[in-house]
Amino acid sequence: MIKNYFTVAIRTLVRNRLYTVLNVAGLTFGLTCFLLIGLYLFDELTFDQQYTNANRIYRVVEHMNVKGEETTIAAASFKLAEVSKQSIPEVENTTRMSRIGRANLVDPQNPVNFQETVTIADQNFLEIFDFSLISGDKRTALKEPNSIVINEELAMRLFGSTQVLGKQLQWSYLDTPHRITGVLKNHPKNSSFTFNSLISENTNSDDFKETAATDWSSNGFSVYALLRNGAKPETTAAKMTSMVLANFKPEKGTRLHFSLQALTDMHLHSENIVDGARNSNVEAMPQGNLGYVRMFSFVSVFVLFIAGINYMNLSTARASNRAKEIGVRKSIGAVRRNLVYQFLLEAILITSLAFVLAVLLLNLLLPPFNNFVEKQLSFDLSTNYRVWLLAVGATFLIGLISGSYPALLLSGFKPVALLKGMKINQGGSLGLRKGLVVFQFTVSIVLIIGTIVLYRQVKFMNNTNLGFNKDLLVVIDVNTGKAREASEAIKAEMAAIPAVKSVSLTSRVPGEWKMYQRVKVNAQGNRTESQVAYFFGADKDFLGTFDIKLAQGRNFDNPSDSTSVLLNETAARLLNITDPAGQFVEIPFASSNGGDFEAVNVNGTPFKAKVVGIVKDFHFQSLREKIAPLVLGYNQNPVHVIDYYTAKIESGNIPATLEKLKAVLVRADGDEPFEYHFLDEQLARFYMEDSRRQTLMIWTALAAIFIACLGLFGLATYSAEQRVKEIGIRKVLGASSFSLATLLSKDFLKLVLISNVIAFPVAWWSVNQWLQEYAYHVNLEWWVFALAAALAIVIAALTVSYQSVKASLVNPLENLKGD
Template sequence: MIRNYVKTALRTLGRNKLYTLLNIAGLAFGITCFLLIGLYLFDELTFDQQHSRASRIYRVIQHKSIKGEATTVAAGSYKLAEESPKTIAEIEGTTRMSRIGRANLINPENPVNFQETITNADEKFLTIFDFPLVLGDRNTALKEPNSIVINEDLATRLFGSTQVLGKTLQFSHMETPLKVTGVLKNHPPNSSFDFNSLVSEASYRNADFFKQTAASDWSSADFSVYLLLKPNTNAEAVSAKLTKLILTNFKPEVGTSLSYSLQALNDVHLHSEGITDGARNSNVEAMAQGSPFYINIFSFVALFILLIAGINYMNLSTARASNRIKEIGVRKSIGAERAHLVYQFLVEALLVTGFSLVVALVLVNVLLPFFNPLVNKHLTLGFGTDYRIWLMTLAATLLIGLLSGSYPAMLLSGFKPVLLLKGKQINQRGNLSLRKTLVVFQFTISIIIIIGTIVLISQVRFMNTTNLGFNKDLMVVIDINTGAAKKGYESIKADMAKIPSVKNVSVSSRVPGEWKMIRTVKINNQGKASEPKVAYFIGVDKDFLKTFEVGLVQGRNFINPTDSTAVLLNETAARLLNITQPSGQLVEMPAMSRGGDFEPVLVNNEPFKARVVGIVRDFHFQSLRDKIEPLVLAYNQNPIHDIDYYTARIDARGIPETLEKLKAVMMKADSDEPFEYHFLDQQLANFYQEDARRQTLLIWGAVATIIIACLGLFGLATYSAEQRVKEIGVRKVLGASVASLASLLSMDFLKLVIIANVIAIPIAWWATDRWLQEYAYHIDLAWWMFALAGLLAVGIALLTVSFQSVKAALMNPVKSLRSE
């Protein structure tokens, strides 16, 4: 029977080539979009799952509040990692890692400098995590002092090969060479870890600072600590025990509260908003951070695209139903049962869906090379793809085939054979109303996605073009990686300024739009008994304001090195300290933070005191997601943060030549140091890179939904024209014009799109307004965004149905009325 069903279905599909192609095209397009978005979502949802025990690995989160100032850091102390397995039975093991900056990593046999991040890890790191080793023993690779594990990419850059076991490397800040004891496979793209080397923690075992840490560090946030819990362990109960363990051995200062929680490794990528990562620079992390909100949005988009494609099949199948009425009648009159007819139509639907899947798989592999750069992924679909993706694909295809084929099957098989053989048309009001409802549903979803796309495009454009309070264009930011480039900064600045295409040069500890951690300080007016406030801190020179074109509101700029105790406040900081006229008022900065605990800042055994000499206009030194915070600009010769960057404003002409000249200046200062630079406007754009990628993905989702919805509208228009062919003939005989007939047929469908607008606009307004609240600075929703989306939907729908309407209106009335 199944063979017979398949044969009959193939014949039927072959006789109706146009509608078969329309059905396959619509479903293939829908499945293609579903698969592309599905691959993206699967990659996002499976971050860090390459570790076999990922479900039992947790990272420690420290929650600290100092008199109302709360910090949440993904970090813990040495003793927490060391002692917790001994006292908490639910912990199977712990490991810790830390980062202590960057330095040149050199292969002595080929002394080319590579500036690399120094990451330390204890000996248990590779036994708790399943980072695959190409060479080496994971149980011993990090056990001995002066050992290092590197990944394949770094091994190839340093040695030109991955066969490097036993070779030596030298970090420029370390006296002792490091022996390569292991080679790691490169991290998969969906990993929260981005280190390319691991220095054994044992390498620091004899250092005084490490001995002190190992003896007494109960409360710091200097390590990223990971716990492997035993099966079926309650993570919240372990969190409470961790807090109790720390507070038993460490007493926080009065006004300070300290607690710990555990975050599942599988949640790190998508659920780390508001958490500073102790092992990475927090701003870099934020740029790559996943978003549960967008995961939900794109999940709905993918499902709706597939659903809309299935609805189109239903509409197109019922649109051609009148051509199969007599076939069904004959089948039923010679004994075919309704179940047989249902099976026949379902087999046809599954065949069409199967053909569509094959076409979709080809399209996905053709489109992936273009799709991957858009979403910054390395997605593939082939024999090596995760089996769960294939199961999801087959299940979705089967389900959409059965659902989309079930309605036509039940409808067409339900009529009485006598009525069918008499040529009865299928025009039941209930069936037509259902199809109209489905079209309204399709266009409602499409309009919501179009509005969301317009709002997202507007917000991304706003973030990239809004006035940041400084001039970001043609700014080259050069990293300072060695003491030589710092000590001689005045002569280096002078050499840079001599380059004709360099307009201004400044040095600073951080730059606006900084991707690294910006230090914070406690600050208060001298003599005030109130609790110190918290402000961000950047060390700058006297050319900073001129180079960045930051406005000075009141007071004066820095003048010379005698201003080493002078500071400028932004307007927000001035309001915080209630300073309206800068006149050398003294402020105290008794403590500073690098992202964790506050550390004392002492000058001659007293808290650092500074004079407020000016107030600068507020400018965005962080992402537009964050409101402008209090900021202190201190002279670069300060006890809190030394300079880290040169920033040069250059001419737009001859940029490559200018960069070569800047490189020559830096090489003259330190020939062993690589020349690292970036353009500030590009770095700022990185803050919104994920938004831009999501914008592109949403644009294509909107295009997909509107195209598929129009295919459904085309099917309904075709069905309606066939049902009203004799009505049209009568109207033409009585003198109706082609324009009036086309208008008559089109208005029925335009009403559906207008209804969809009425439903979609309030929903879209609520959803986009909620999304915009993620940003401290955002656009205002405007009526034109919703009007534009509505007009686009109406215009596209009108173009879709007008073709079929005009075609029906041009038909010869003699042919349509001949049977009467």
């Protein structure tokens, strides 16, 4: 019986080659899109799940409210980590890590400078996070002072081999070399950890140990807690809060509490957490976006469903062609169950063939796709079994769903009615097909509108006026003390290069990839109401180099301005300063790296600064954020030392200009690596993930439209076949080819128009929800909907018109011939 099912199914599919090809093509594209997006989403959803105890590891998050100003930071104090495992029963163990900037790291036997992030961890780190070691013992690798663990990428870069246990490495800021005690395998791409080396915390100086012994208030450590089985994170966090507050009293007006964030939530749930998406590398790991994960999950399912709808539509549309076959089989004894099995087997055969083709196509697309999304996705025998179960299960399910209605419909009629030529395609069957076509195009139109708006938003973010000129600005890192001490001489030498128009010294730049310093600032005569603002140092050439406009007052002038500041318009409004003349502000506290505020003293008193000017607001952060209050201090200020040279250069022969800038830096300090980036490229990195998602949306929308059009083409073909005699009679009676083509097309175009009516409110709501992520965004214009509607109608018309015109041009005598 099973063999007979297969034989009949294969004969049917071969006999109806056009419809088989249309169904297989639609399902292949639908499955390919589903699998490609599915792999991407699985990678996003399984971030940080590679550790044995991942479901019991939590990150300590500090929440601080200072007079209504809320700060959430993924960090805590030394003592919280140290004492929690001793005094809180729910805590099985804790570990802490910190990073203290960047420095040169060399192999003393072959001294080539590599600028690396300095990351420090305690000896529990490699036990709680069971990273795979190529060599070394994770229990002791970080136990001894002057020990360092590196990953295989860094080992290959420094030594050309991973067999480096026991070798020495030298940090430029330390006198004592470090012994390599372990080599880690490279982190998988879906890990929040990006460090390539770890120094034993026991290496720290006696001063550090003395300070740490009483440190209940800082947040200079990323702290992770391994909870016992059954422990509740909310209860544990409350005990941590009580423990800290029993040993440290925040200043008046400050509220403090802690929470525990699951390790597996860090990637997708760290929005608005300072340092939330970065763990041990200055280069931030791109933070995931739960909204996009949900959106693409729905889109992938809908695209696959659209492909299934095609099969269902074409099968029910062609039901009449199989009426006599079904009638004969029923009259000779076939029961309904046998016919249902037959039609379901045909559907599963088609989806299975489509699955095989989709896997082949997927593996062709994965290499360029991985390069594009910077992941390591694969679909082979090494792929996680859950992905295979999902892929095979989805294929089988879509086969059952898409084949179920035709199977139940065709097998339910009486044999006598079928043998008399009963018309199947009427009533409910026809209404269902129309409804499914409407659904297909509704989804496609929503995707078109979403793609257009996403494209406009990304373009807006990349091209909007930021309040400064970002073009041809080379930002050069200051990494060593020598380069910082000789900064004015280096700046003058750089400015003397003919192709360099100007050079500025700053502690931060707009579009900063490090964290901005925050300060508490008081207006003159008001010490009780501190306001929180961002702060960075700049010299007198900052405004000119970045082309930032001065609204009132004057610019910095000379070194005597070390006690002067500029305010942006937002800060001036916050402090109620309308005219800078004679105005002073006091900056008593500053917070580095998003941590606690610490006192800023100049000769034993809070830093008091003269306001000399107000600058026009400019976007120094992402367009997702509203322009915040900003205080610009002269680069010799007591709050924040310089960290960058920014050179405005001419557009001609840029490589030669970069070489000259590098030569200046090397002459000042031979150990100083020439690290630079163009500011416009750095600003674009803010929106790199948006650009990627835009491209994914475009291709997904095209796939959905293509699949919908395959189905529409098949239905139009069948409709033309069913109406050949009607067309012949109309032509004999004088109907023109144009009127016949219009007649055959209008029913389908009506369905597309209905799809537009349904899609518009759905798209309007969805897109508006998404745009709320951005403080500055495009408006949702009426023409976007008009354009999407026009595209859908034109695409549908072109799809249907080929068969309509073809049918209308056939000689009417051919159409009127008997069967």
